[in-house]
Amino acid sequence: MNTEPLLQVRNVTKLYAAGKGCADVSFDLYPGEVLGIVGESGSGKSTLLSCLSARLAPDQGSIQYVNREGELLDLYGLSESRQRQLQRTEWGIVHQHARDGLRMGVSGGANIGERLMATGQRHYGDLRATAERWMADVELDIDRIDDKPTTYSGGMQQRLQIARNLVTHPRLVFMDEPTGGLDVSVQARLLDLLRRLVTELGLAVVIVTHDLAVARLLAQRLIVMRRGQVVETGLTDQVLDDPQHAYTQLLVSSVLTP
Amino acid sequence: MQTMIDVQGLTKVFTLHNQGGIQLPVFSGIDFSARQQECTVLFGESGSGKSTLLRSLYANYLPTSGRISVRHRGEMVDMTGASSQTLLQIRRETIGYVSQFLRVIPRVSALDVVAQPLRERGVDEHHAHRRAGELLERLHIPERLWSLPPGTFSGGEQQRVNIARGFIVDYPVLLLDEPTASLDHRNAATVVELIQEARSRGTAVVGIFHDAEVRDAVADQIYDIASQSTIVQDRAVS
Numbered sequence: 384m385n386t387e388p389l390l391q392v393r394n395v396t397k398l399y400a401a402g403k404g405c406a407d408v409s410f411d412l413y414p415g416e417v418l419g420i421v422g423e424s425g426s427g428k429s430t431l432l433s434c435l436s437a438r439l440a441p442d443q444g445s446i447q448y449v450n451r452e453g454e455l456l457d458l459y460g461l462s463e464s465r466q467r468q469l470q471r472t473e474w475g476i477v478h479q480h481a482r483d484g485l486r487m488g489v490s491g492g493a494n495i496g497e498r499l500m501a502t503g504q505r506h507y508g509d510l511r512a513t514a515e516r517w518m519a520d521v522e523l524d525i526d527r528i529d530d531k532p533t534t535y536s537g538g539m540q541q542r543l544q545i546a547r548n549l550v551t552h553p554r555l556v557f558m559d560e561p562t563g564g565l566d567v568s569v570q571a572r573l574l575d576l577l578r579r580l581v582t583e584l585g586l587a588v589v590i591v592t593h594d595l596a597v598a599r600l601l602a603q604r605l606i607v608m609r610r611g612q613v614v615e616t617g618l619t620d621q622v623l624d625d626p627q628h629a630y631t632q633l634l635v636s637s638v639l640t641p
Numbered sequence: 642m643q644t645m646i647d648v649q650g651l652t653k654v655f656t657l658h659n660q661g662g663i664q665l666p667v668f669s670g671i672d673f674s675a676r677q678q679e680c681t682v683l684f685g686e687s688g689s690g691k692s693t694l695l696r697s698l699y700a701n702y703l704p705t706s707g708r709i710s711v712r713h714r715g716e717m718v719d720m721t722g723a724s725s726q727t728l729l730q731i732r733r734e735t736i737g738y739v740s741q742f743l744r745v746i747p748r749v750s751a752l753d754v755v756a757q758p759l760r761e762r763g764v765d766e767h768h769a770h771r772r773a774g775e776l777l778e779r780l781h782i783p784e785r786l787w788s789l790p791p792g793t794f795s796g797g798e799q800q801r802v803n804i805a806r807g808f809i810v811d812y813p814v815l816l817l818d819e820p821t822a823s824l825d826h827r828n829a830a831t832v833v834e835l836i837q838e839a840r841s842r843g844t845a846v847v848g849i850f851h852d853a854e855v856r857d858a859v860a861d862q863i864y865d866i867a868s869q870s871t872i873v874q875d876r877a878v879s
Contacts, residue, residue, distance in 0.1 A: 413726055416726075416729075571747035571748055572748065574747070575746075575747065575748040575749065578746075582760065582761070600746060603725070603729055604725045604729075616725075617703070617725065618700060618701075618725055618728055618729070620701050621700060621701055621702070621703060624696070624701055624702065625655075625696075625701065625702040625703050627656075627703065628658070629658030629659060632657065632658050632659055633658075633659050636659065
């Protein structure tokens, strides 16, 4: 492709102990691309995601990001306030537990409006209208706009978290097991929503999941991790249909199909 | 006619690391090419590697050695050494693939499943849906089913949805894995028509067809995997 990568990751290493964390990870992420990171629990997926999203400084390696203005930024060369600004404006971070990504003490509508206010919007009517539109977009009942997320179900909280992240039209979204812990029927609905939003908004996404079916549905490319190391990369269907590494073969052959 | 796909010395061996590293050789040293406006039929017994070869052409399987080149944006591109970005671009613009079975996605309607390749190319929903509807109609999927997810459809209906999805974009190269396997005579005839139309638009079709009647109706050349030779068909009726 002729476009520049959005994110350039080189030799990123963050180890808590040998084999614990992530080691020597490199890849490029292009605009509009969905990259899946798969592997079992403890394989270092979430550690890598924290490094990528400027929440955990790596021991070694570099992460460069091209912002909306086309400037190449070295993530860990930025001040904390600029990192936070990126997280609030150009990125979204969808946590596995919606509680980690929501403000539980304020209403659903306020959760959506908060990021807009952080980017300078103040007009109450506009904020409310935008919040309502996003509630509808993620299939939340608009009548619940003034209720606190504590009164929402798990699936609703997750959809609210997604609306809260996407309202400022981020270019890059990090997702950590976004469907983890949800009922299968709720999961299907959320996946359908994510798939639609990713296509419509042309989002670039890095999604961590241990669920290969989720990876197949959302990601065009996969990185397979084991004990902190990348063992295989490639097109999603190629990695899942013709896995090359022993560990990937084990992962793929261990999935039960109903 | 221009060569659209060129395969040289293609070898595929599956290595099963978790079964003691058993090696399963499928084929070795395959050479063939597929040209514009022609339908190349891959021929061979069950287990001879036809589907593996077809999947390799789509970069779904990774060749063990050899080369696959495809004409993409006017130039022959080596797919075996290409980056994921290039492969995704080739799939979006150049190569379409109709798998043997439809991969069903929960909650996505038949109409959306068919329209999706067009939507991914930036065609608006209205036009994509109209085109999807035309194809579903030709393939005799009743309109009352269009808004339903194909998960509950019969095998033949799912296959027709899959075929509609494959033919919705005028790909320069179209790979078909037994598209008529579970179709009745009338629908198989529609698929033959669709293939002939694609071919006359200039598409290079590469396919696997068990049904001899369908094969005879569409084949310009037959590549026999066992003998590794190409037989040119005398196409009387075009």
